[in-house]
Amino acid sequence: MNAPLIEVESLYKQYETAAGPYPVLHGVSLTSDACGFLAVIVPWGAGNSPFRSILGCLDAPTAGRYRLDGEDTGRLDADRLAALRNRVIGFVFQGFNLLPRMNLRDNVALPLLYAGVDAASRRRRADELLERVGLTRVAHHLPNAISGGQQQRVAIARALVNRPRLVLADEPTGNLDTHTSREIMSLLAELNRESGLTIVLVTHEADVARFARRQVHFLDGRIDADHAAASVREATA
Amino acid sequence: MTFEMLREAWRAMGANRLRTFLTMLGMMIGVGAVVLMLAIGQGAQYQIQQTIATMGSNLFIVFAGWTRTSGARGEAGSAPTLTIGDTRAISALQSVAGVAPLQRSSLQVVYGPSNMNTSVYGTTPAYFEVRSWELRAGTAFVEADLRSAARVAVIGSVVADTLFGAQEPVGKTIRIRNSPFLVIGVLAPKGQSLDGRDQDDSIYVPFTTAQTQLFGNRFPDRVRYMLVQAASEDTMDEAQRAMTALLRQRHRLPADADNDFSIRNLSAIAEARQQTTRVMSLLLGAIASVSLLVGGIGIMNIMLVSVTERTREIGIRMAIGARRRDILMQFLLEAVIVSLIGCAVGAALGVGIAFAVNALAGIAVIVTGASIALAFLVAAAIGVFFGWYPARKAALLRPIDALRYQ
Known part of the structure; x- marks a missing residue:
């Protein structure tokens, strides 16, 4: 695959409000690179959600083009987008977003269900991932029986279960304490190193962003700065 | 999935x-x-x-007219306007399959120690065909019994059970209003009639016997009402017209006079x-x-x-x-x-x-x-x-x- 995983070209987004159109993105262009661990850093209060939603194929831009894994997302209908999300993207949310009535193994296996994988393979793959994040013991528990950090690890297992090319982590540590945050970020960094998985981290915390190898700073709906992370620069200097 | x-x-x-x-x-x-x-x-x-199935199909009921006593109208059939001769004339009509005259009275019936009050009907053998009523045992009476006014009776199943219990009724003699009658047949059970009466709680005797020996009628030829079966469902209207014309003619009614009888279509009522x-x-x-x-x-x-x-x-x-x-x-x-x-x-x-x-x-x-x-x-x-x-x-x-x- 020679084409970059993510190609964003002059993306515009505006919301229709009672007071008229309200623009939130003003021509954002971004292309993922080989390093594959990218932090999108947004200042407090500056809506990062439009860009994250478009990147996750959950929302469509008002104008501009977004190619994911070679597919022009603007040309896909709802079901094709769902299939694309299922195949290419693994989501990690701030609020974990595990389904509360399902045990953890079923939660992890859920994307495979929509991918049409048979039950035995789903279970096997889910167990593999639970082992990878070190939570085999609690596979049969419901999400509310474990801590937030553990829930986020289960969410990461779910994100990885269908072997995506991209993990989209939206404030993954926003609900966690510092210590747990570091664990989660290390896990993500490790996954990036091990398997060359592209990770896009959306955050407003510089402390979290330093785990990434490239940092993209947003300001007022535009890209303000785009550079290699400090640690990387120091290493290459 | x-x-x-x-x-x-x-x-x-x-x-x-x-x-x-x-x-x-x-x-x-x-x-x-x-x-x-x-x-x-x-x-x-x-x-x-x-x-309806037990009633018989394509039935009319023909009532005699009513009497007037000091301005009060009597019940249908109270006037002696229908006769056994009318019955015969109607049965000769092409659109009619069978006619059975009926005369009813409630009488005391005794067999040994058993004693009951039941409906006794005087009728003709045609009745059992018109009602398509099978016999459980024995036979029905025939024309000869009618002519000789024989003291024979066909009894309903309820009467049989009440009077005889487990015994076989056919061949036994019962007393109806103190007159001895030979039981020659027992009818199969039919259950309720349209008006809810138990049809099996009844006894049938030859019309002539009933008129002369049980009811003590002053006009032994008179008929209170009769059941008429049309030849088929399609001839119901035709039968009604023919009967009306025939009875009016036989009763010599002038063109402007009302009918001195009434014809009711039982099948229509059932429907x-x-x-x-x-x-x-x-x-x-x-x-x-x-x-x-x-x-x-x-x-x-x-x-x-x-x-x-x-x-x-x-x-x-x-x-x-x-x-x-x-x-x-x-x-x-x-x-x-x-x-x-x-x-x-x-x-x-x-x-x-x-x-x-x-x-x-x-x-x-x-x-x-x-x-x-x-x-x-x-x-x-x-x-x-x-x-x-x-x-x-x-x-x-x-x-x-x-x-x-x-």
């Missing part, structure tokens, strides 16, 4: 058991009511049909009764269906609440790859399952109550497989119909809106 979806529907239903139960309760009551009402309606129809019952059961079914509809609306209501409550879940599922069809099916399946379980329990309740009604109130009920199958079909249809809108609402949510929903 299907199993997974069933499990998911089960989980969702289990998450709020009371609510699920109450939703099902609506369906239970609806389906139970429909099944019960169908059972009662069909029972009533069956009963009417039985009665009307049947129609009434049919309308009644339709009405019952319709009223019950309303409760089914209300149950369906209950499902829709709860599914709408459920979709709203689970908006976030829908968003998560969509984010990780659920297509619209997956979401649609998930909610539709849930609605159908609630509907079907409600239906199964409701049908069982309906059948149970139907049999309880039958046992306690003696109302005839008929539970057919078809009515239960219908209830299930309707329940599934209601599940799909009322589940569709909420499920579609869920499926059409935009993932971003669903995810953001708090």
Whole structure:
């Protein structure tokens, strides 16, 4: 695959409000690179959600083009987008977003269900991932029986279960304490190193962003700065 | 996938058991009511049909005219306007298959220590053919018995059981109003007549015998009423016209005089009764269906609440790859399952109550497989119909809106 995983070209987004159109993105262009661990850093209060939603194929831009894994997302209908999300993207949310009535193994296996994988393979793959994040013991528990950090690890297992090319982590540590945050970020960094998985981290915390190898700073709906992370620069200097 | 979806529907239903139960309760009551009402309606129809079947087909009843005593009209048949001669003349008509004159009185009947009061009819052998009434034992009387005014009797099954118990009645002699009569036949049971009388509680003797020896009539030839059977259903109208013309001519009625007899079409009356019952059961079914509809609306209501409550879940599922069809099916399946379980329990309740009604109130009920199958079909249809809108609402949510929903 020679084409970059993510190609964003002059993306515009505006919301229709009672007071008229309200623009939130003003021509954002971004292309993922080989390093594959990218932090999108947004200042407090500056809506990062439009860009994250478009990147996750959950929302469509008002104008501009977004190619994911070679597919022009603007040309896909709802079901094709769902299939694309299922195949290419693994989501990690701030609020974990595990389904509360399902045990953890079923939660992890859920994307495979929509991918049409048979039950035995789903279970096997889910167990593999639970082992990878070190939570085999609690596979049969419901999400509310474990801590937030553990829930986020289960969410990461779910994100990885269908072997995506991209993990989209939206404030993954926003609900966690510092210590747990570091664990989660290390896990993500490790996954990036091990398997060359592209990770896009959306955050407003510089402390979290330093785990990434490239940092993209947003300001007022535009890209303000785009550079290699400090640690990387120091290493290459 | 299907199993997974069933499990998911089960989980969702289990998450709020009371609510699920109450939703099902609506369906239970609806389906139970429909099944019960169908059972009662069909029972009533069956009963009417039985009665009509035992009545005999294509029947008229012809009454003699009435007397007037100091301005008060007597009952139909009180005037001596019909005679046995009219009976014979009518039976000669082409459109008529058979005629049986009838004269009735309530008399005391004795056999040994047994003693009862019952309806005694004087009639002709044609009566048993017109009513298509079989004999359980023995034979009916014949024309010769009529001519000789023989003291023979054909008794109904209730009379036989009351007077003779386990004994064989044929060949025994009973006393009717103190006159000895030889029992020559026992009729097969027929049950209730249209007006609810027990037709088996009766005795039939030759018309002539009855007139001269039992009823002590001043006019032994007079007939109070007669049963006339038309040759076929198609000749009913023709038979009525021919009889009217014939009787008017025989009675020498001037053109401007009223009939001194009356002809009633029993089959038409029976049909009307049947129609009434049919309308009644339709009405019952319709009223019950309303409760089914209300149950369906209950499902829709709860599914709408459920979709709203689970908006976030829908968003998560969509984010990780659920297509619209997956979401649609998930909610539709849930609605159908609630509907079907409600239906199964409701049908069982309906059948149970139907049999309880039958046992306690003696109302005839008929539970057919078809009515239960219908209830299930309707329940599934209601599940799909009322589940569709909420499920579609869920499926059409935009993932971003669903995810953001708090």
